[in-house]
Amino acid sequence: MKSQLEIPSNFYEPLTIAVVMPHPWKGGFFRVACMLANMLSELDFRGRPISVILSVPPDYEYETTFLKPNVRVNSFLIQQVKSDDERFVSEEARNRLCSEGNELPVVSAVTTYPLRDTRLVDSIDGYILLNALFYEGVFVSTKPTAIYMADLIQRHVPAIYGAESNYDSPNWTADRNQRATLKNAHAVFTTTPGTKQDVLTYGGVSKSKHVDFPLFFIDIAEKHINSPKEVVGQFTDLLTGEKITPGESPYFLWVTNASPHKNQVNGLDMLRSYYDQGGDLDCYICGPVTELLVPGASALPYLQSVHAKIKSLGPLASRLKIVSYVNEGFYLELLRKAEFLWHNVLYDNGSFSIIEAKIVGTPILSSSYPQIKYIAETYDIGCEFFDPRSIEDGAASLAQMSRRKTRSKPTNMAINQVDFRKNLLSVLELMFPIKN
Template sequence: MNHATLRKFEVPLLESLGYEVFLPKIFPYDEGNLSASIDYSRDAGLSIPSQELDVLNRHDFYSGLSPEVAEIANRHFDIAFFGFFPPQLAGLIRQFKNVCVMRPFGLANGVTYTDVTVASLKYFFLDELQKNKSRFWFGQAYDHLAEIETGVYLEKAITLPLGLDDARVTDEWTGEDAKILFVCPRIGSSPYFNYIYRNFLRTFGEYPYIIGGAQPIDIPDSNVTGMLPRDDYDRMMRRTRVMFYHSQEMRHLHYHPLEAVRLGMPLVFMAGGMLDLLGGASLPGRCKTEAEAKKKIKAILDGDKKLIATIKASQGVLLRSMSREFCEIGWRKEFPKIEASVDHCRAQAMANSNKRKKVAVILPAAYRGGTLNMVKLLAKMLRRGSLEHELGVDVVFGYPDNPIYSEADWRDLYAEGIETRPFRTAEIDGVDLSEIQACLGYEPKTQKTRFTLHKDGTYDFLDCDFWLLGSDRYVHPIAPLRPYCVFAHDYLQRYYIPLMGNDYERGFIETARNGIAVLANTPHTIEDIVHYVGKPRNQTILVPHVAELDQLEDDSRTVKKGSYFIWTTNLGPHKNHVKTLKALNQYYTGYAGKLDCYVTGVGSDQLDPNSEVDDSRLPDHIKDARAFIRKNPQLAKRLNILGDVSSLEYAAQMKGARFLLHNVIMDNGTLCAVEAAYVGTPTLSSDYPPMRYISERYSLNAEFFDSSDPIFLAKRLQEMEIIWQSKQAVLPSVEHLKQFGWRGVSYDFFSSIKGILGVK
């Protein structure tokens, strides 16, 4: 925490309890930290090695914990005290091994910390909190804050009274400036404070006034001072005739009315707020109505010495519960509970050394081909990477209960010790979700949204600590019952609008937005996640791009290069079929192309106009492709449409091809180019950012063309006839490519997601 006034009181108190105290040196300059500052004064007395202290001092603890900082913190700190900053709370719960004491100071009437936690970190974070409750404390500043909370916040509430340094009346007030001092920050940036400011002007605007408080946006009012240096602020308080405090919040109190009392400044305040609980219920400065406040303030501005003396003589009672003497009693009473949990953490760390995290990797829909392979790779990298980190995460692979799958599809997962589990999806509404959540001890507000559940017939994956969703393709967002992240393959709909219907975005986008993080394996898709999905950049993770090379390693046959190139595709509308076919037709008719074109990929057999397919059931772009082939017999004669072949057949055909043709409008890049290079086949690809990234990452030296220009592609095909051998000569070695296989990148993959898994 960096709150200057709070630090001045609580740090010496913690030191008196026998603790060294580290103070963060970086904080975000935002509206939650307008009273924050930096203090290096304790660094010299810390037993932390200087090199590690430098790392801590350079870190922004408000954004969470990096792996390096988490390791240092876990080694040196027994307890973390922190304010209610949701990313900070999440980072500590997920990555700090020791005791966490949150310091709530109260919220507006009707708002709970539970509600704000759910809104900021999603409901599933409460499950994480529940699992870590033995090392968590809701260290409330006032003893009545937790009474409106539920779950862990209510169960683990202790009162550590909020104090004020030197909480005694110093009587430094002089009051020669006959104005009202009203502290109201963030007028231009907060609707809440803007309303308070306007209400103050409506009631007291006819009197001379000064508005204190930090203003991130300039206010066109010469009476608004903005943020002042501490000495200037104190001088203003000493000189101004009276302070008015508006708040009638029962669970939040600002420091400034107490600072006014400490200086001996008359305080006029509204009844019904926190000051009543601190002894202000019978004070002469208390007002039940604005009219009463206005009358008293006018009298003070006019110099009513009797009223001023009466208010000043009695209001010191407000400081009693803020004094070191009073607060230290409460702290010393409750601190043994915190220290007992420190001891419990140490014992539990030993007992849980063999306890393993369990993560479900879920294939959302009945995919085959590249998407299925990629999601299986995620599961294998997660499992192997955890073992390489000596953490041993158990992995469950969930897949749709669909006859297109057989046990043969999961043999590679079984070989890695990964459990598989079929599921069926079910929809629930907000009422159903609230009933589930209520069983866990919370009283959430019912949402109107519908949600998706994975029903596996037993635990519905609730036996897992974390879900890694292999895609965001959900009609309705996932029920937030466990923390999860999403792997985003691409956002084609951003570039090819007809891809989906009018309502496609809601489930997809909300599923991504609601997760802890969204993963992607190309920088281009990361940018789509930020700018299209709207996910904050610090909630995106660029994971290593990986190539599935096992199917090629299993095929040791030597295949002679044939008189053909290979076009890998599927039925997706972004695959640019008609323009590719136009280019091929021009290649054969205009450039007397010598190489045949072999076509492979899931569903590609439906491009064959002679295949027995009901045209009425085909999408328009496939109908157009079939019609084009039918009208151009010379093209049809040179196409060899293989369809979805086995892995061994695919490897053989790729080995025999002179080059690979890849033409799409946009996607996340194709691994086929890496597979082609592995077997000595160069690539000719449409030019777009992910393919440029893949070519550079793997050193493919691919050739590129404009996907919108069939004539140019025809010319490039003719050129590849001639240069394919020279392009083959500059392909990367097998040894070079193997380092990008899933085994080679598993360690780095796990490193990139370790923090969000909560693995310590």
């Protein structure tokens, strides 16, 4: 008779989790991935340490500044597989995906090489996907999968997927794949009440699979606050080719991208009204792929409407300065020197930019919508709000902020580490349930 508890053979082996970025998105999205990977690497789960791989798209350019040294980085590739291939598709997933007689295409990490020495997909014990949006099919794996859902913007701003109503168009096919992937996951977690509701009602996720998370972010300004400020040189305005030295003339900063949910068309009308009424601040525009806002840079219908708006400004367009995407140091200095941050959006899961503005002491003018108000209240961020669908209110709010002369002191901000760890362990419990 055994006198002690029998220990499983893999008890001391690390549990290997891949945090997966399916798309080469920049900025806050990458930092979210880093935050998840870092926190996972500090945990142990039922006595096992966790080995973490951050899986990014091939040729993705990234900085290791925000990653802990023990987090490995490698490429993530998917490939379509047959729905009856038991190596990749569980019986439960197969029954769910084919239950309505309309078999969906499926993809899996067939050619993922997270460990260069073994090149084995089997090296992974589980996946945490960020947003899980795949054009090629529904993500499946015989390994447990969890999903962090930042938002389901298309439910509220369908224009982000184009004007066509064809459900078989690539974007709406990806939406169908995403929602099926959500239903198929072992766990789904969100950070705001609005996105949670979207995941449950639009995504069809069972409440038993959902985990509430505190908002999490990496304070990119922390290392800059108590150190000498970086000297930001000139940048080239993409609209005119002119060399601009930030701070030579006063400006506010519009952080955006090229998606319709960022409200560029209404925003440009607000700017026209603001300048027509004597507005005296330039507007610097920065963010991922904002170079596509330059007239002639894209043939996409929505962006062409943005281009037309910019051209219609005539001489007033000289007040716009498109900076495009910049590194964190440059961005923080642009934010510090700005008279205020303009967060102009129709709908999303909130913005890290308002947190970053609070950290460096820059006033904030933000669209009014549930997620951003939740974040502002949670972190005591003193935003001024405007209606993003009202040109009159937007222009008046810009004018009011332009007259504001008070700034806050820079401050440190931190996430709730205790809740973050606790809820991350809850996700792992759903991914790896104890079998009877």
